[in-house]
Amino acid sequence: MAYPEPLEALIGAFERFPGVGRVTAERLAFHVLRDSEARGLAPAIERAARDTRRCGTCFNVTEEDPCLICSDPERDAATIAVVEEPRHVEAMERAGCFRGHYHVLMGALNPAAGTELAHLGIGSLVERVSAGGIQEVILATDPDAEGEATGLAVVEALESSLGETAPEITRLARGLPAGSALEYLHRGILEDALEGRRVIGRRRGPGR
């Protein structure tokens, strides 16, 4: 017995979501049919797609380009925290203990899952740092294997492209629970990790 074609199409659409299998997709599709409020999903998706974009500087998701963080004169533009995803920016902002700028890589190095170096925003970070005025790049990638590999790739790219003019590169302190995603960290843990960050790129930019 097959579902009507429009329902089958909806199930198929849910199945393309990350981590959603056939059973969950069916459950979600029936929920949408049953619950009139859930139908607000369609306009919400359209609106999010229409009214958000990537910040041309930090690649965070934003309504305005440049984003509110990049255009905030109160923030320290000489310090950039490199994170994997927009949700990590959100987590650090919620924790409220970082007042610099961000650079969102849009993923982590994971060749087995098809994410190669070229897919990440490392080139745009190098360009941004090359333009000058950056004194410290803080690696705030996840403390898991992919995040570590990604951090090393960032250090390599910055040092090989910028040589002597590369800024100081630091990494959040260890002691974070292994594999824990930044987004689950409490303010205190993140604050400690920022406070205790270690220099892993030794070259200093001019003016330091």
Ligand SMILES: [Zn+2]
């Ligand atoms: Zn921005």
